[in-house]
Amino acid sequence: TELDQLYVHESVENVIPRDAFVDAFDEVSIPAELVGDGREYDASDAVATYAPRPEFLDAGWVHCIRAGYDEFDTDAYDAAGVALTNSSGIHGSTVGELALTFMLSLARLGHRYRDHQNERNWWEPPYDRPFTIENERVCVVGLGTIGEAIATRCDALGMDVVGVRRSDEPVPGVSELFDPDRLHDAIENARFVVLTVPHTPETEGLLSDEEFAAMRDDASVINVARGPVVDEEALVAAIRNDRIAGAGLDVFETEPLPDDSPLWDLDEVIISPHKGSATNRYHLDIADLVVENVRRYQSGDILKNRVA
Numbered sequence: 396t397e398l399d400q401l402y403v404h405e406s407v408e409n410v411i412p413r414d415a416f417v418d419a420f421d422e423v424s425i426p427a428e429l430v431g432d433g434r435e436y437d438a439s440d441a442v443a444t445y446a447p448r449p450e451f452l453d454a455g456w457v458h459c460i461r462a463g464y465d466e467f468d469t470d471a472y473d474a475a476g477v478a479l480t481n482s483s484g485i486h487g488s489t490v491g492e493l494a495l496t497f498m499l500s501l502a503r504l505g506h507r508y509r510d511h512q513n514e515r516n517w518w519e520p521p522y523d524r525p526f527t528i529e530n531e532r533v534c535v536v537g538l539g540t541i542g543e544a545i546a547t548r549c550d551a552l553g554m555d556v557v558g559v560r561r562s563d564e565p566v567p568g569v570s571e572l573f574d575p576d577r578l579h580d581a582i583e584n585a586r587f588v589v590l591t592v593p594h595t596p597e598t599e600g601l602l603s604d605e606e607f608a609a610m611r612d613d614a615s616v617i618n619v620a621r622g623p624v625v626d627e628e629a630l631v632a633a634i635r636n637d638r639i640a641g642a643g644l645d646v647f648e649t650e651p652l653p654d655d656s657p658l659w660d661l662d663e664v665i666i667s668p669h670k671g672s673a674t675n676r677y678h679l680d681i682a683d684l685v686v687e688n689v690r691r692y693q694s695g696d697i698l699k700n701r702v703a
């Protein structure tokens with residue numbers, strides 16, 4: 396199949412310096428060019444982008460440089476016969492290490508020590524506050540690239556790892572798998588509940604009042620998936636009322652997190668600015684995916700990570 400041109404939409408700038416990204420395509424067999432909005436495309440064009448744009452539906456193939464493609468209208472892509480691919484498969488270490496950062500800090504108190512360091516304060520925690528993640532149970536909800544990376548890391552640190560997914564495909568390091576309709580059984584004994592599911596109609600509001608009530612009162616929520624997977628108001632209430640202990644959050648219902656969000660003020664909430672996937676080699680990781688799919692597209696093979 397013909398593919399003459401690779402366009403890089405300027406929205407990639409949200410996460411990658413645009414020139415570094417275009418330069419990463421030096422080796423690819425077709426020319427790569429940076430574009431803005433309002434450009435016209437045809438079936439011989441490929442577009443690599445962060446954000447969706449209506450005009451991309453005239454291209455031959457669109458690559459989303461994120462794993463989560465919930466902002467793209469997959470039905471419209473199907474109807475237009477335009478291939479849409481995403482970037483799952485490259486975020487295991489980056490997002491996985493952030494999830495471990497959150498868990499280790501919530502147990503070993505890195506966030507509290509830094510709070511007090513800012514005040515030049517030799518703060519000593521209450522005797523019963525620190526714990527080890529070793530021997531604690533973690534429930535990983537969603538066991539794809541990121542969930543599996545978290546599960547294997549937690550297993551290596553001596554945690555008891557259980558997980559939730561729709562299929563019964565086993566995952567290394569996970570001792571027990573639960574169906575999504577047994578979510579409460581899966582989370583009720585966990586010290587950490589880690590969210591790594593896509594944002595879909597089924598996963599929206601997955602953790603809300605009932606789930607926080609089912610969880611242990613010393614449990615923490617780690618959300619590295621998408622904000623709407625957690626009912627944020629219910630989360631704040633659960634932490635304030637000591638129904639659960641805390642949270643590590645990379646994603647939020649509204650991003651950037653608004654200045655008046657109560658989450659900012661909670662000692663046992665760690666906030667990162669949706670940078671779980673950040674790494675100084677993101678442009679290279681994405682380019683590898685795109686280059687592989689240019690090759691496949693041109694030889695008529697099935698595209699990797701095709702989602703529409």
Ligand code: NDP
Binds near residue numbers: 538
């Ligand atoms: P994958 O597609 O590899 O994994 C998603 C997993 O979720 C699948 O294994 C699937 O397993 C499971 N799943 C889907 N629906 C449900 C459900 N209703 N209940 C339980 N499990 C479900 O994606 P990634 O691991 O690459 O990424 C996951 C999500 O993380 C992305 O969609 C994105 O939103 C977010 N993300 C966030 C980043 C950040 O910067 N914080 C970076 C990258 C991704 P099964 O089919 O068996 O159910």
Ligand code: 7N6
Binds near residue numbers: 463
């Ligand atoms: C930065 C976005 C994703 O879905 O939201 C994340 O991949 C990361 C590229």
